[in-house]
Amino acid sequence: MISVEGLHKSFKVAKRSTGLMQAAKALFVREFTEVHALNHVSFTIQPGEIVGYIGPNGAGKSTTIKMLSGILVPDGGTCSVMGYTPWKERVPYVKHIGVVFGQRTQLWWDVPVMDSFELLRDIYKVPQKEYKDNVELLVNTLELHSIVRTPVRQLSLGQRMRCEIAASLLHSPQILFLDEPTIGLDAISKIAVRQFIKTINKEKGVTVILTTHDMNDIEALADRILLIGKGSLLFDGKLNSLRSRFGTRKTITADYRETSIRPDIPGTEIVSWTPERATLSVNTEQANISEVIGQLSAQVELLDLAVEAYPVEEIIVQLYREYQI
Numbered sequence: 001m002i003s004v005e006g007l008h009k010s011f012k013v014a015k016r017s018t019g020l021m022q023a024a025k026a027l028f029v030r031e032f033t034e035v036h037a038l039n040h041v042s043f044t045i046q047p048g049e050i051v052g053y054i055g056p057n058g059a060g061k062s063t064t065i066k067m068l069s070g071i072l073v074p075d076g077g078t079c080s081v082m083g084y085t086p087w088k089e090r091v092p093y094v095k096h097i098g099v100v101f102g103q104r105t106q107l108w109w110d111v112p113v114m115d116s117f118e119l120l121r122d123i124y125k126v127p128q129k130e131y132k133d134n135v136e137l138l139v140n141t142l143e144l145h146s147i148v149r150t151p152v153r154q155l156s157l158g159q160r161m162r163c164e165i166a167a168s169l170l171h172s173p174q175i176l177f178l179d180e181p182t183i184g185l186d187a188i189s190k191i192a193v194r195q196f197i198k199t200i201n202k203e204k205g206v207t208v209i210l211t212t213h214d215m216n217d218i219e220a221l222a223d224r225i226l227l228i229g230k231g232s233l234l235f236d237g238k239l240n241s242l243r244s245r246f247g248t249r250k251t252i253t254a255d256y257r258e259t260s261i262r263p264d265i266p267g268t269e270i271v272s273w274t275p276e277r278a279t280l281s282v283n284t285e286q287a288n289i290s291e292v293i294g295q296l297s298a299q300v301e302l303l304d305l306a307v308e309a310y311p312v313e314e315i316i317v318q319l320y321r322e323y324q325i
Helices: 020-026 062-066 090-096 113-124 126-141 158-167 187-204 215-221 239-244 289-299 311-321
Strands: 002-015 033-046 050-054 078-083 096-103 174-179 207-211 226-230 232-238 249-255 268-272 278-283 302-311
Touching: 002 062, 020 090, 050 062, 050 187, 050 215, 062 174, 062 207, 090 096, 096 126, 096 158, 113 158, 113 174, 113 215, 126 187, 126 249, 158 187, 174 187, 174 278, 187 207, 187 215, 207 215, 226 239, 226 311, 232 239, 239 311, 249 289, 278 289, 289 302
Parallel strands: 033 232, 050 207, 050 226, 096 174, 174 207
Antiparallel strands: 002 033, 002 078, 226 232, 249 278, 249 302, 268 278
């Protein structure tokens, strides 16, 4: 469905030193730094996949999404999405995609949400029956009944984001690009958005490309991740393969009676510590879990204990360190 080959993009960023003299000089002589936002990135995505596109700030995630949606033109490389070149055939192409940018809106600020839906129906020329069916499905699934008659400016961030996702799907797109869709949302709204994404992927076969810094989004939705850093694609694979790659680590969280003793056990690292709780990272190649628990109980008076697989956030941090990004 999506084939990207050798995409690269650079931007010129103006720079100058501080001070009045430097500001005056900049009026006549401009200095620029070239930033390589994308450096020959290649990947393919199959129909019906949910792919997590991750990386630190400034890595090139949003630049890639903007190219795939036809907003930006690359300096070089090729991209085919459902047979279209996004930036060359944008008008016929956008009928097949939905895009949600977490910090941008496609809803009209001063009118009720339903009026924005009607305007989008006219823009995309959605048949009336298809539009009504889609609105009914989206309103029910995203629980929008109580807010569709409310002006957008009066909605909370979580309510607006649910409406943004609904708006992006009114024309039955085959691909959904989500750029930070859960940014700033409360826990309940995040769960609702994640559940909805899984539903449309399963029931309608919508292909989803998701960029986010929330690893809980990735863990809940994506089977496959693409890691980008400094404009280059560094990792393309299954989340499970990452788990097995860093699977030698476990996390032990221990509650105990208040004490000033910090656990000191070979083969472990203290992730966090308070006089009543400690979280330890255990390398199972260097220490046996049962032996660690035995040594821990000898050092403190245990009240409760939990052993968990290595958190996905820590796995991603390890991956960042491995590639030094």
